Amino acid sequence: MEQIAIIGFGCAGYNGARALRASGFTGGIHVYESTQEPPANPMLTTYYVSGRLEEKEAYPFGGLESITRELNICLHSGETVRRVLPDRSILLADGRREAFDKILISTGARAVVPALKGPAGSRVFLMRTMDDARRMKHALEQGSVQKAVVVGASMVGIKVAELLLNRGVDVTLADFAPYLFPLAAFETVARELEHRVAEKGIHFKWNAGIEGITGNGARFSDGEELAADLICLCIGTRANVELAANTEAAQGTVEIRRGIVVNSHMETSVPGIYAAGDCCEGLNLQTGETMIIGLWANAGAQGETAGKNMAGMTAAYPGNVVHNITHFMDMDFIGLGDPRLPGDRLTFGELSGPRYVEAVVKDKRLQCVNMIGGQEESGLFKSLLMRLFTGEPARLTPYQRAFLLKRGYTEAFLEQLEGLGMGAGQESCPLE
Template sequence: MRYVIVGSGPAGLNAIEAIRELDKDGEIVLITAERYVGYSRPLITYLLGRKVTEEKMYYRTEEFLKELGVEVKPATKVERVVPEKKVLVTNTGEEITYDRLLLAIGGKPFVPKIEGLEGKEGIFTFTTWEDEERVENYIKKNNVKKAVVLGGGLIGLKTTEALMELGVKVTIVELADRILSVTFDRKASEIITNALKEEGCDVITNDTIVAVKGEDTISSVVLKSGREIQTKLLIVAIGVRPNVEFLKDSGIEINRGIVVNERMETNVKDVYAAGDCTEFYDLIDGQRKTIAIWPVAVAQGRVAGYNMAGGNVRYPGGIPMNSVELAGIPTISVGHTNVEGDEYEVLSHEEGNTYKKMVIKDNRLIGVVLVNDIDRAGIYTGLILQKLDVSSFKDKLLDENFGLVYLPKEFRKKMLEGEVKIWLE
């Protein structure tokens, strides 16, 4: 059996390990467009901010993969998939055959059309190690002291923190009315915004960049409001979309992402997909979505790998989740946290920079926001995943000491015996 894996992120690498658990001898080829293989993408901002060394970036090395008998093809971009021939075509024209194929191709940054954006130095996206190298080298070469980050989501905020660690003055520009608008409500966002401002960061909301000025190198950006900000560096961090454009003529079904079933199979025989490029069911509302987070990619990758090697396992679906420290404040959001309507009940408590929010629907906990007090995130996540009726202890959810003691006896027993598994951990 010849397995070909496209993509060296958590989905692809966990698929390889799952394959090897069932098939010790099959041929495995790993293709990645990146030069670096087996590193943790969330750490690139820490690398830029000098909080981790290059050695700490890897969670799986090329040597480890070679010990598993994997042929690694770095810096190789797949440009076409021809399922009827079971062939991939790379950017060099090489044709690579497969018996079973996994597309773990992740996402790619969305860059909007902005006047003057093209053809200038000093404008970057920031999602790969190679992006980090380019930004770091540019800052050193041009003695950058001011930067603008377009986008107030997680990528934008973590990049902002890294730049500030280097002594760069940062201005965040966000189109929405607050930063982290997808996962945070107004109060949680306000806490992080104030903390960033205290550290010297400017945060501009309800605005966006409409033009970039400069000859060969960026010199300033012009906002929709008319404000002009001088800068030598612009990081575009609006968001990431599934990297699926090159598959449009392949016959593989694509909506927003690659459509897969519970076995991570696409509509094309022997072609699987996993990770940020896929579209599967949200456990809370049953809607097909792309949930681009590490734990989902790991789980999907393992399911795909087992099934490619002849197993029969199913992926139950995922939920949105983010855990990140910003401006020294730990935060976690799980499930559906920005909701409107009479069918939802929202409980919240705030005290200084500590904030908790619980979203309940039909007596089930469906969303949690925790700012500065995240100790019980695992218990809340378990309640969401298990869809447990919380009506008997709903009034205790916000208690400082909320824990297993409040849960039904049978559920506590299962958790303590390890029968209730929180795969997000």
């Protein structure tokens, strides 16, 4: 009977195990997870700290006991895998070596922590795991946090800033970038969001990276020091690929770039070894290149694809487009694609209004879309835009068109978006 190992039990690992069982696999599934916690959604950590979710609600698949029964897995909770070897064996922290027929690496990613000068002490926090969230929640409950600096103007950073503000903390959001959401937003959109957030009470510091910790707060690369009782680093993540970084062997090596390289079946360069989730690279449908796409749904789809293939089925992961849909401080931001790509600009609505869309098109190919507001129609737009990103002809159904027209979008704008046809000087469609 075949034995399969899953290393790391987050969203990708769980969906890999579930797909194995759903595909009829009856062999052994051995899950190795260094923590003793169920799979948690990193984006729910801020909701837990803010009190909007109970701790158990941050574990979308349930507790370890129920998952173990549901999927009939052998859970090695609290065991650390030191190495995945090309002969499809694993080396454990205690020196034991176990061999398997197939292995899924789903170790995820960890928060980036730069080397900082000075004593970090207890005032520096992260926001990636439930341990991070519990630590911050405890600190805030002590009531001694009056000033805070959040480093990283990301989707996580803005949520941390929001929860701190709601606790009555004086918050500064800082980044080496010149404006909010630099990897997702056009500058015009970012500046408008920044204006709205500033009106809520958040301060900003741009064009300087954190350099060190002082007795009073955080010191930045431009020499300025900001007083802070709490400093939260939301700088980004780094793929956990170390256990797959093997030396040469007869079976080959697992290829690694920024993440573990996989094919459309989620198999690595070594047959029988698969990878899924934030530790691996997926196909960017917009560019045709592989990259790490750190999205919850992306990890789930990759894990499911890997599980089906490990079970003997044939499944392909089509890829994804970098996108962000987030709600914060009573506003919505949606970003799809790379805002740095050139092209002609198409806009809809007023930038300062309740609903605004800005898109860049080049050679009748959608490059990037930003939306402010429009939470109700974001799913509909995402479906349409994902098809347009791949160059696939896409038209709205009569129901979808009627819904969007009722929401205030114009026929002219919808026709332009569907056909991506823009003549010279044709740049905007105002609200009717």
